[in-house]
Amino acid sequence: DFIKTNQNKMLIFSCGTAIKPLKQAGIQPDFQIEIERVDYLAEYLSPTLGETALMCGNMVNPNALNLASEKYLFMRGGSASGYMFKSPFVMEFCAPFVGNAGFALACQLGNEVLLCGIDCGYIKGRTKHASNSAYGEEEATIPNNAIRVRGNFDHEVYSDSIFLLSSQMITNAIKALKPKMVLNLSEGAYIEGARPTRTNEFSLKKNKKSAFIKEIKSYFTNDKKLIFSDFREDFYLQEIQEFKSKLSNALNAEVKTKQELFKWVDMIFAINAKKSVSSPFVGILFEGSLAHICQNLMIAVLHLPNNDISAFFTEAKDSIKNALDKMLLRYKMLASKYQN
Numbered sequence: 400d401f402i403k404t405n406q407n408k409m410l411i412f413s414c415g416t417a418i419k420p421l422k423q424a425g426i427q428p429d430f431q432i433e434i435e436r437v438d439y440l441a442e443y444l445s446p447t448l449g450e451t452a453l454m455c456g457n458m459v460n461p462n463a464l465n466l467a468s469e470k471y472l473f474m475r476g477g478s479a480s481g482y483m484f485k486s487p488f489v490m491e492f493c494a495p496f497v498g499n500a501g502f503a504l505a506c507q508l509g510n511e512v513l514l515c516g517i518d519c520g521y522i523k524g525r526t527k528h529a530s531n532s533a534y535g536e537e538e539a540t541i542p543n544n545a546i547r548v549r550g551n552f553d554h555e556v557y558s559d560s561i562f563l564l565s566s567q568m569i570t571n572a573i574k575a576l577k578p579k580m581v582l583n584l585s586e587g588a589y590i591e592g593a594r595p596t597r598t599n600e601f602s603l604k605k606n607k608k609s610a611f612i613k614e615i616k617s618y619f620t621n622d623k624k625l626i627f628s629d630f631r632e633d634f635y636l637q638e639i640q641e642f643k644s645k646l647s648n649a650l651n652a653e654v655k656t657k658q659e660l661f662k663w664v665d666m667i668f669a670i671n672a673k674k675s676v677s678s679p680f681v682g683i684l685f686e687g688s689l690a691h692i693c694q695n696l697m698i699a700v701l702h703l704p705n706n707d708i709s710a711f712f713t714e715a716k717d718s719i720k721n722a723l724d725k726m727l728l729r730y731k732m733l734a735s736k737y738q739n
Contacts, residue, residue, distance in 0.1 A: 402424075403424055408606060410608065411426065411427075411429050411430075412428065413428035414496075415433065417529065418431050418444070418451070419443075422449075428451050429608075429612055430452050430615075431467075432454055432455065432497055432501040433453065433454075433455040433456070433459050433463065434455065434494075436458050436460060440462070441462035441463040444463055453470040454471045454473070455473075456472070456473060457472055473488040473489070473490045473504075474488050475489075476492065477493060479683040481679075482680040483635075491503065492568050495561055495564055496565050498517045499565055502514065502517065502569055505578075510580070511578065511580045511581075513584055515584050516585055517585050518585050519558060520558035520559075520562045521541050521557045521587075522556055522586060544559050545557035545559045546559070550586070550587070551585055551587060558588055566590050570591045570592045573592035581594065582596040584596060638678060638681050639681055640727065645670065646670065646723060655709045655712075656706050656708060658706075660696065660708060660712065664693045671685060671689055685726075692719055696715060699711070
């Protein structure tokens with residue numbers, strides 16, 4: 400009700416599946432924010448996007464892009480493809496959820512931000528998503544792995560690892576981008592740096608909304624020369640091969656116990672983090688896969704009956720080497736395709 404009443408006094412960034420319930424309530428978002436690669440994104444947006452301008456990360460599926468009458472792209476930070484080119488449009492703090500991207504964009508493009516429906520957790524007695532969203536009918540359940548966290552108001556709120564990460568990313572964005580004011584109207588988890596505020600505690604004044612939207616659109620350019628000016632013709636291939644060799648060498652380490660495996664995982668993360676700092680494209684390209692591999696290794700060894708995991712690690716590292724070889728081969732194929 401608050402958004403509908405005040406929609407002419409603020410710019411509305413609809414994030415992901417929020418667009419359907421917003422439009423059903425008679426609210427017209429000014430920009431639809433998307434960061435998903437998934438191929439079914441176009442299927443969801445097709446009946447709802449209409450004339451709403453699409454503002455999205457560079458990895459969004461082309462079928463979804465083709466639906467938009469207006470589209471504005473930025474390079475998504477935290478994704479390897481965002482760092483292939485020296486672009487002025489790399490947007491950090493866009494993970495893990497599309498709501499994080501919407502918030503980061505709002506902080507970059509304005510000084511006063513209202514958080515609406517960014518719960519960063521599970522509210523007891525309520526479903527996770529808005530009604531009439533793409534997720535259909537949901538049960539109001541709290542996952543077993545969730546923990547109790549401070550609520551933004553007086554509700555009982557729980558969070559898990561990915562929601563905690565989302566909340567922390569919003570806090571990091573506030574600290575780095577320094578908006579003048581962030582009001583959290585959501586009834587979920589408390590977010591450090593955002594002031595918990597009820598909608599009846601303030602009012603919005605009229606503004607030159609059309610002029611603001613026009614100005615925001617002017618920040619984006621179709622000048623391809625600007626975006627591709629630092630294009631790497633070799634697609635970082637030599638650097639990727641060298642880094643892959645370094646990871647393969649790390650697999651030669653002798654790991655006999657569970658404790659040694661955990662130390663080995665820390666070493667792999669340190670190698671990857673160092674590479675992400677010196678060469679974001681290469682480091683982040685490997686980051687997600689290595690994190691999944693290491694997490695599965697650690698979970699698996701916890702279920703082994705003995706502390707001697709020599710045989711397990713010998714077999715596991717062969718599988719990891721095979722995975723790294725396939726990653727490199729796949730990357731070479733993609734690089735060759737785009738070079739041609």
